[in-house]
Amino acid sequence: MKHLISCDQFKKDDLLSLFELTDKIKKNPLAYSEALKNKVIATLFYEPSTRTRLSFSAAIVRLGASLISTENANENSSANKGETLEDTIRIVQGYADAIVLRHPDDDAAMRAAQVATVPILNAGSGGKEHPSQGLLDVYTMNEYKKRMNNLKIAVIGDLKYGRTIHSMLKLLTLFDGIEVHALSVKELELPDEFNQIFKDRNVKYMKHTSMDTLPKNSDIIYQTRIQKERLKNEGINAATASFIINKKLLDTFSADTYLMHPLPRIEEVTTDLDNDPRAVFFPQAHNGMYIRMALLHQCFYGKEK
Numbered sequence: 001m002k003h004l005i006s007c008d009q010f011k012k013d014d015l016l017s018l019f020e021l022t023d024k025i026k027k028n029p030l031a032y033s034e035a036l037k038n039k040v041i042a043t044l045f046y047e048p049s050t051r052t053r054l055s056f057s058a059a060i061v062r063l064g065a066s067l068i069s070t071e072n073a074n075e076n077s078s079a080n081k082g083e084t085l086e087d088t089i090r091i092v093q094g095y096a097d098a099i100v101l102r103h104p105d106d107d108a109a110m111r112a113a114q115v116a117t118v119p120i121l122n123a124g125s126g127g128k129e130h131p132s133q134g135l136l137d138v139y140t141m142n143e144y145k146k147r148m149n150n151l152k153i154a155v156i157g158d159l160k161y162g163r164t165i166h167s168m169l170k171l172l173t174l175f176d177g178i179e180v181h182a183l184s185v186k187e188l189e190l191p192d193e194f195n196q197i198f199k200d201r202n203v204k205y206m207k208h209t210s211m212d213t214l215p216k217n218s219d220i221i222y223q224t225r226i227q228k229e230r231l232k233n234e235g236i237n238a239a240t241a242s243f244i245i246n247k248k249l250l251d252t253f254s255a256d257t258y259l260m261h262p263l264p265r266i267e268e269v270t271t272d273l274d275n276d277p278r279a280v281f282f283p284q285a286h287n288g289m290y291i292r293m294a295l296l297h298q299c300f301y302g303k304e305k
């Protein structure tokens with residue numbers, strides 16, 4: 001893997017080998033503690049982040065590499081003086097062996113890759129893609145459901161700007177027998193490109209306007225917050241565009257319907273269900289570190305034979 005830009009670059013086999021490596025790392029992380037010794041990896045974050053930045057940072061440190069980092073890069077890097085992203089990449093690649101990039105522009109990771117001589121790992125680009133999150137999401141689904149084929153998933157919230165949803169669906173629908181139930185306000189439906197993706201992959205796709213019609217035997221409920229920082233002229237209010245899940249509502253679903261969320265949550269998942277074994281969003285976030293360790297490992301060593 002030269003760059004990690006989009007989930008479009010993955011085939012089913014790539015996921016299987018990445019997940020196999022992730023399992024090995026998760027079982028015995030110490031066995032990989034010197035895997036990237038003498039490497040230097042940079043993280044450039046032009047948008048706020050807790051999970052992605054810190055789990056990539058932890059992954060870098062746990063693989064024995066050194067970390068150089070700019071948090072809040074719009075303010076704290078020379079972007080604040082007008083330096084372009086391309087020039088920043090041209091400079092940082094002279095200091096680091098790989099660059100992890102989060103940026104508000106949809107095409108930022110691609111632009112960075114076009115000028116980079118070291119691997120670029122997309123840690124979230126605009127409202128379009130968040131591939132490492134999509135990978136950890138599908139990994140987590142497999143961990144809990146013990147399969148990736150024949151999953152029925154309900155995706156809820158901001159399906160238009162929810163980049164985690166876009167990346168996750170591009171990966172999950174590589175598998176067979178996937179059924180997608182989408183619940184959002186009209187203004188925040190999935191982008192049109194998914195109509196073609198679902199058609200090409202024989203995905204059963206249904207839109208919903210209420211929690212009541214979602215299948216009670218869904219395997220996964222994937223809830224998201226409204227990305228109010230990305231809303232443009234939709235003319236909607238983030239609070240009223242949310243569909244809230246609480247313990248009472250989760251209890252109307254099957255005993256093996258797992259509730260996932262990329263986090264952060266705002267009001268769309270209430271805290272009364274945090275101790276329900278079906279609420280797996282915290283372990284989901286923790287899987288992010290292991291997936292990112294595996295991604296970085298593959299970045300330098302390729303897929304294991």
Ligand code: CP
Nearest residue numbers: 049050051052262263
């Ligand atoms: N899920 C996710 O991307 O969270 P952060 O914005 O905290 O990194």
